[in-house]
Amino acid sequence: MEQTFSEKYGPWALVTGAAQGMGEAFAEQLAERGVNIVLVDRQAEVLASSASKLREKYEVKFREVVVDLETPDFMEKLGSETDDLEIGMLVANAALGHVGSFPDIELEAMLSGIDVNVKAALILSHTFCQGMIARRRGGIILLASSSGYLGTPYVANYCATKAYNLILAESLWYELGKFGVDVLGFSPGATNTPNFRGSRGDLKEGEKAKGVMLPDDVANEALQALGRQPSARPGFWETVSTFIMTRLLRRRYVIKRAGDYIGGNFS
Secondary structure (H helix, E strand, O other): OOOOHHHHHOOEEEEEOOOOHHHHHHHHHHHHOOOEEEEEEOOHHHHHHHHHHHHHHOOOOEEEEEOOOOOOOHHHHHHHHHOOOOEEEEEEOOOOOOOOOHHHOOHHHHHHHHHHHHHHHHHHHHHHHHHHHHHOOEEEEEEOOHHHHOOOOOOHHHHHHHHHHHHHHHHHHHHHHOOOEEEEEEOOOOEOOHHHHHHOOOOOOOOOEOOEEOHHHHHHHHHHHOOOOOEEOOOHHHHHHHHHHHHHOOHHHHHHHHHHHHHHHHO
């Protein structure tokens, strides 16, 4: 008999960066599928507001954990808040990124990006996969990025961290798949999130724009792709464009075009 989504990936999911944007969208999509949610974020007030809205809409359980994934001991606090729960799904969504000329960005800022994007994703995956393996079921989604497929000037450190997430997820797709655990590296493109709107003053929350996806659509596509393939991009054209950039065009050409485009914002 085929398992339902909540039977396969429940009873609890843990979502990082859950206060807003794609993290909030993942939490809502999972709640809609009948899974209880641990909402993890460092923004206490925003997280509380998001949790309140979700509780009004869904009958599943929610637990908020305010913790900064940048801190070395974040897993101690997170563990103390989740040790009594059966985590059947991990969505490592939280991320830090800085746009600018590499030598001009503070080294500490880039190291913080590695702490959140790489170290935290690794620690969370290694910690929570243990129980999933024992239960022979579960799911892990590591958020990568379209910039993780090849070098992208002016977001060099960020795209390097996302490449790590992509390759880690694809590797674990095979390793953990033997134990019934589905792993997916998911690489959204431009998405209407608070950070993206900060760089686009002409875009409002929930507004659709050409070439820009909504967080709910991204989360839905990721959850549909889970268990079907090691990595995915949202939408047919995103997949086609990635194939063209990484398989048909010369890397030096694509990297130069990206650098010229992004660099134009600093001139």
